[in-house]
Amino acid sequence: MPVINKLNILTKSIWVFHFAAAACNNCDIEILDVLTPRFDAERFGIKLIGSIKHADAMLVSGIVTRKTAHMLKDIYAMAPQPLAVVAFGSCASSQGMFKDSCMRTVPVDEIIPVNAYIPGCPPRPEAIIDGVVKVIKKLRGEI
Amino acid sequence: MEDKKREMLSEAKSAAGGKDKIKKLLGEKIVNWQEKNPKRHYIEIKKEHLRDSAAVLFTELGLRFNIATALDNIKNMEVLYHFSDDTTGVIFSLRVATDRDGGEIPTISDIITGAKWIEREIHELFGITFTGNDNLQRLLLDPAWPEGVYPLRKDYEYGRKEELSEEDEESLRRPNIKIDDEDGDKQCTIIPIGPYHPLQEEPEFFELKVRGEKVVSLNINLGYNHRSIEKISEGKHWDQVTFLVERICGICSCSHPFAYVLAVEDLAGIEIPERAKYIRCVIAELERIHSHLLWLGLAGHFLGYNTVWMWAWKYRETVLDLCEQISGNRNHYAMMKAGGVRRDILNSEIDDMKANLKTIVSKIDMFKGAVLDDPVIHARTKNVGILTKEDAIRYCVTGPTARASGIRQDIRKIDIANSAYGLVDWDMIVLENGDVFDKAVCRVLEMYESVKIINQCFDRLKELNEGNICTEIWDLPAGEGIGRYEAPRGECWHYVKSDGGNTPIRHKIRAPSYMNILSNEVAAVGGIVSDAAITLAAVDPCYCCTERMQAVENGKIKYDWESLIKMSQEKTMKLKAEQK
Numbered sequence A: 001m002p003v004i005n006k007l008n009i010l011t012k013s014i015w016v017f018h019f020a021a022a023a024c025n026n027c028d029i030e031i032l033d034v035l036t037p038r039f040d041a042e043r044f045g046i047k048l049i050g051s052i053k054h055a056d057a058m059l060v061s062g063i064v065t066r067k068t069a070h071m072l073k074d075i076y077a078m079a080p081q082p083l084a085v086v087a088f089g090s091c092a093s094s095q096g097m098f099k100d101s102c103m104r105t106v107p108v109d110e111i112i113p114v115n116a117y118i119p120g121c122p123p124r125p126e127a128i129i130d131g132v133v134k135v136i137k138k139l140r141g142e143i
Numbered sequence B: 001m002e003d004k005k006r007e008m009l010s011e012a013k014s015a016a017g018g019k020d021k022i023k024k025l026l027g028e029k030i031v032n033w034q035e036k037n038p039k040r041h042y043i044e045i046k047k048e049h050l051r052d053s054a055a056v057l058f059t060e061l062g063l064r065f066n067i068a069t070a071l072d073n074i075k076n077m078e079v080l081y082h083f084s085d086d087t088t089g090v091i092f093s094l095r096v097a098t099d100r101d102g103g104e105i106p107t108i109s110d111i112i113t114g115a116k117w118i119e120r121e122i123h124e125l126f127g128i129t130f131t132g133n134d135n136l137q138r139l140l141l142d143p144a145w146p147e148g149v150y151p152l153r154k155d156y157e158y159g160r161k162e163e164l165s166e167e168d169e170e171s172l173r174r175p176n177i178k179i180d181d182e183d184g185d186k187q188c189t190i191i192p193i194g195p196y197h198p199l200q201e202e203p204e205f206f207e208l209k210v211r212g213e214k215v216v217s218l219n220i221n222l223g224y225n226h227r228s229i230e231k232i233s234e235g236k237h238w239d240q241v242t243f244l245v246e247r248i249c250g251i252c253s254c255s256h257p258f259a260y261v262l263a264v265e266d267l268a269g270i271e272i273p274e275r276a277k278y279i280r281c282v283i284a285e286l287e288r289i290h291s292h293l294l295w296l297g298l299a300g301h302f303l304g305y306n307t308v309w310m311w312a313w314k315y316r317e318t319v320l321d322l323c324e325q326i327s328g329n330r331n332h333y334a335m336m337k338a339g340g341v342r343r344d345i346l347n348s349e350i351d352d353m354k355a356n357l358k359t360i361v362s363k364i365d366m367f368k369g370a371v372l373d374d375p376v377i378h379a380r381t382k383n384v385g386i387l388t389k390e391d392a393i394r395y396c397v398t399g400p401t402a403r404a405s406g407i408r409q410d411i412r413k414i415d416i417a418n419s420a421y422g423l424v425d426w427d428m429i430v431l432e433n434g435d436v437f438d439k440a441v442c443r444v445l446e447m448y449e450s451v452k453i454i455n456q457c458f459d460r461l462k463e464l465n466e467g468n469i470c471t472e473i474w475d476l477p478a479g480e481g482i483g484r485y486e487a488p489r490g491e492c493w494h495y496v497k498s499d500g501g502n503t504p505i506r507h508k509i510r511a512p513s514y515m516n517i518l519s520n521e522v523a524a525v526g527g528i529v530s531d532a533a534i535t536l537a538a539v540d541p542c543y544c545c546t547e548r549m550q551a552v553e554n555g556k557i558k559y560d561w562e563s564l565i566k567m568s569q570e571k572t573m574k575l576k577a578e579q580k
């Protein structure tokens, strides 16, 4: 019998919670941008929601600073599992040019498990959609 | 041209007038007067005289307080208080010195409310105490940050980081400060908004103290987003810093580098090629349009009016396309460079871009009609969140926030070195009431001005030859430079200091919101916590669905896009009539 991947059930109408750690705002804007008419990710049932309790996926953007680190942990702990976590943008993926900041802590993937990375500064909307498709495929076990 | 010359002459005269006046009023107090160039003056005074001198500049002469910059000179500490004359564009900086350890300087926050935050900030980052300021609690640093460690001092190594233990992390749960609820007022409740809140894009923390529905006072907690960019900048090459400051804010990703390169050029005292001036203004004004559209959209979203959001952002895409065509990226344009710009605009593409720009104008027209005539928007924004002119001056606000309150202030009119704003024709938008509605109107009208500027720049570019876009800077002398630019949100301020080496030894940045957010203290107080239900529940003509849906019945389109818009418009008209 094939191993059932629990995350599999998330592959339709993903509801997304957006966590802006310490981002420059561009990543956050591009996330919203993907939902607006030109790219319109809402067609696929992808929706931003206000509470982590309703979320299937969490997008983390920006570097994690001393003031936001514990909130990221708390919010992750509050989330009903399974939850797909995406490190969004160069900052979240690798701390980018802020790695020398005295306010930074550790990269997102050392704080909470990350399922996917979407690199870019900020990622282009096409890259975001591509990332989402890849996450879905991965959840289904296709790649 | 003659007019321009005369204007410039009279400007130079009144600048000299301001200077003489200050010299006379400060008199003996001046230890040293350094005139870097006609627009930048550094006045050294003793710290005992700071309060009097600040009062002279701010209260008596009506100059605007920009910000204070602290410097660690290793032998001592220095604080610069910058004041701007908004009629002439001259900046006067008061320079005071104090001891490096345990240094004390008298506060000026009771004279200038807008200095409240910066004193707290300098206290935590440099360890200077401001005597007389009783609220020097931490602003940006977290409570667990070790005492006596000052990250912006020179002995704090670049790249160093403080440990954060588990218990410390626990203690971070609470914000730095709280509104004290021990004044015996049992009827007050504290409503926290944030740091993570569905309506906020970024982490920030407001505590509203409310009595019934009324907001009595407001406490703002900052620092969630603090990335210590000023420190990182000290470890980067002059040219790398342009990319760093771009990432301060994604929406002002042209304004910050613009102000920064102006500061470097002010330091080096160079002039850039004419073509570069026009290119700078094109990209900066495109950014303004996209930023204002974005704000308009989000404002609609926050009012529960998602159509505006979707519409504004849809048309914003055209602007982003233009940015991409010019710079290669939708945001973070990387166009600015000390000495000019990094990329040229092809003359052959200009006509095309102008045609695209024209399509945006009709969209702005639509917004002007559909949004600003909308009774619901009127009801939600008129007389809401008023910032009076007096308060605007007291809090030293900038940008549309100031102009909506009747203050004539636009950096693009006064500090125009190395940009094309003095070479094209445009108007400053100033309104009266200072409420949310006027702020919205100000932004909408500014978009027209931006289009006007861009079109003129395009025309001039076509007359100039391609290619000459940058003056190379080989050596930067030791010294100081100040650059500022009117970002979409207000004055963006950069100060750099060089010792002749490869990196800035101090880089002070002040974003416009730093001054503007604090003014919420007065704008929000006295209002109602949530008037959403009352004013909006009656009708919410949702243009959002209108645009994105077609009602299909029995396989036939019953209402198409256009007829739905028409229906919505009819409904609005009906509402308007009822309102009257």
Ligand code: SF4
Pocket (backbone or CB within 6 Å): A022, A023, A024, A025, A026, A027, A061, A062, A063, A088, A089, A090, A091, A092, A096, A120, A121, A122, A123, B247, B250
């Ligand atoms: S990755 Fe780039 S765009 Fe995204 S938050 Fe970081 S600096 Fe901003």
